[in-house]
Amino acid sequence: MSDDLNIQDLNTKHAQAMKALKAERDAMMQTKTLEKGLLLVHTGDGKGKSSAGFGMVARNLGWGLKVGVVQYIKGKWKTGERLFFSKFPDQVRYEVMGEGFTWDTQDRARDIAAARAAWLVSQEMIADPKLDFVLLDEINIALRYDYLDIDEVVAVLKARPGDKHVCLTGRNAKPQLLEIADLVTEMTLVKHPFEQGFKAQRGVEF
Amino acid sequence: MSDDLNIQDLNTKHAQAMKALKAERDAMMQTKTLEKGLLLVHTGDGKGKSSAGFGMVARNLGWGLKVGVVQYIKGKWKTGERLFFSKFPDQVRYEVMGEGFTWDTQDRARDIAAARAAWLVSQEMIADPKLDFVLLDEINIALRYDYLDIDEVVAVLKARPGDKHVCLTGRNAKPQLLEIADLVTEMTLVKHPFEQGFKAQRGVEF
Known part of the structure; x- marks a missing residue:
C-alpha cells in the first residue's frame, strides 16, 4: 500500500x-x-560524419525532396550508400568523383584534377534550383590538402540560394568554413573497433 | 620554367x-x-547521432542486408526517416514505439510502458537471425530515466548473435553501455542553428 x-x-x-x-x-x-537553407559541417576524428550526411539524404527523400551527392574520395570503392541511393535517380543526383585516398593514387596532379572536377559538379548542384539538399562528402580532405581553394569554396557557399541546405563532411575542417557554418558537429572518437583488430565492415563503415 | x-x-x-x-x-x-557484429553507440549533445544510425541503415540496404529499427521517442511525429525507410518492408522492419518526449506525455507510467514495449520489440529484432543490423534510436533516453533496466539491456546486448550489429543512439549513454561497446562516437555541439533562432527543418533534423 x-x-x-x-x-x-x-x-x-x-x-x-x-x-x-x-x-x-x-x-x-x-x-x-526562422527557416533557411543551412550550412552544415560534420568534422572531427570520430566516425559518423558521412553516415550522418547520408541519414539526412534519407530524410530528404522521405519528404519527397531532391538531393545531390558528391563523393570526393571514395572513387573506385563499391559502397553501400552508393549502391542504395543510386536506385533513386529521380530524387538523387549521385556523383562519385574522387579516385581514392591520396596515399592510394600517389599522384598529386591527378588528385587536384579529381578534386577540381568534383568541385565543378558541386557548384552545379548548389546552383540547381531543383535540389533541396547537397552533400559534399569528404570535401574537407580536398580542402585540407589545398586541392581546392578555401576562399573560392567559402564564396560559393555564401552565395548559394537561400533555401539550399549544404552539408560538408570530413576531418580537419578549415576554420574559414566553420566561421560561415550554421551548424557544426564534431564527431569525437571514444572507442574504435579498428583499435581492437577489427576491419571495416559492410553496412557499418561503407 | x-x-x-x-x-x-x-x-x-x-x-x-x-x-x-x-x-x-x-x-x-x-x-x-577480425569481423564480428559490432555494438555501436552514438552519444553526446551534438547533432547527427540518429542521422548517422540512419546512414548506416541505408548502407546496409545498399548491400542487400536486412535491418530492424526501433524508434523509442519520436512516436507521433512524421519524420523523413520513417516515411522513407517504411517503403522497404522486405528489407526493413520499422517500429515506432515511443509516444514523444517525456515532457510532452507528462505521464511517467505511460512512458515506462512505451519504453518496455519498445524494448520487447528490440529484443525480438536482436534475436532475429534474418536481421543484420538493428538500430535502437534514442534508447539512451529511456535508459537515462531508468524506464529500462540498464543491467537487463547490457545482458541482452552481450548475449546477441555474434554477427549482429546493433547501434544505440541518444545523449547521456550509460557508462555500463560504453563499457561493452565496440565503437563509441561522441557527437559534440560546436555550433547549432537553434541558437540563432532557426527552427528544426524537414530533411535536416527530422
Whole structure:
C-alpha cells in the first residue's frame, strides 16, 4: 500500500516537473521561427560524419525532396550508400568523383584534377534550383590538402540560394568554413573497433 | 620554367611521401582481420547521432542486408526517416514505439510502458537471425530515466548473435553501455542553428 502511494507520488511529481519543462521548452521554441537553407559541417576524428550526411539524404527523400551527392574520395570503392541511393535517380543526383585516398593514387596532379572536377559538379548542384539538399562528402580532405581553394569554396557557399541546405563532411575542417557554418558537429572518437583488430565492415563503415 | 620545376619537385615529393604512407597503412590494415557484429553507440549533445544510425541503415540496404529499427521517442511525429525507410518492408522492419518526449506525455507510467514495449520489440529484432543490423534510436533516453533496466539491456546486448550489429543512439549513454561497446562516437555541439533562432527543418533534423 505504501509502495503504491510512493509510486503515485513519484508519478505526480514527474507530471508536474514535465509540465514545467514543457512550458519552458514551448517558450524557447517560440523564439525559433526562422527557416533557411543551412550550412552544415560534420568534422572531427570520430566516425559518423558521412553516415550522418547520408541519414539526412534519407530524410530528404522521405519528404519527397531532391538531393545531390558528391563523393570526393571514395572513387573506385563499391559502397553501400552508393549502391542504395543510386536506385533513386529521380530524387538523387549521385556523383562519385574522387579516385581514392591520396596515399592510394600517389599522384598529386591527378588528385587536384579529381578534386577540381568534383568541385565543378558541386557548384552545379548548389546552383540547381531543383535540389533541396547537397552533400559534399569528404570535401574537407580536398580542402585540407589545398586541392581546392578555401576562399573560392567559402564564396560559393555564401552565395548559394537561400533555401539550399549544404552539408560538408570530413576531418580537419578549415576554420574559414566553420566561421560561415550554421551548424557544426564534431564527431569525437571514444572507442574504435579498428583499435581492437577489427576491419571495416559492410553496412557499418561503407 | 623554374615554376614548372618546382611543381615537378613538389609532385615527386608528394608521390614519395604518399608511397611511404601507403606502406604504413597497408601494414596497419593487415593487422585488422577480425569481423564480428559490432555494438555501436552514438552519444553526446551534438547533432547527427540518429542521422548517422540512419546512414548506416541505408548502407546496409545498399548491400542487400536486412535491418530492424526501433524508434523509442519520436512516436507521433512524421519524420523523413520513417516515411522513407517504411517503403522497404522486405528489407526493413520499422517500429515506432515511443509516444514523444517525456515532457510532452507528462505521464511517467505511460512512458515506462512505451519504453518496455519498445524494448520487447528490440529484443525480438536482436534475436532475429534474418536481421543484420538493428538500430535502437534514442534508447539512451529511456535508459537515462531508468524506464529500462540498464543491467537487463547490457545482458541482452552481450548475449546477441555474434554477427549482429546493433547501434544505440541518444545523449547521456550509460557508462555500463560504453563499457561493452565496440565503437563509441561522441557527437559534440560546436555550433547549432537553434541558437540563432532557426527552427528544426524537414530533411535536416527530422
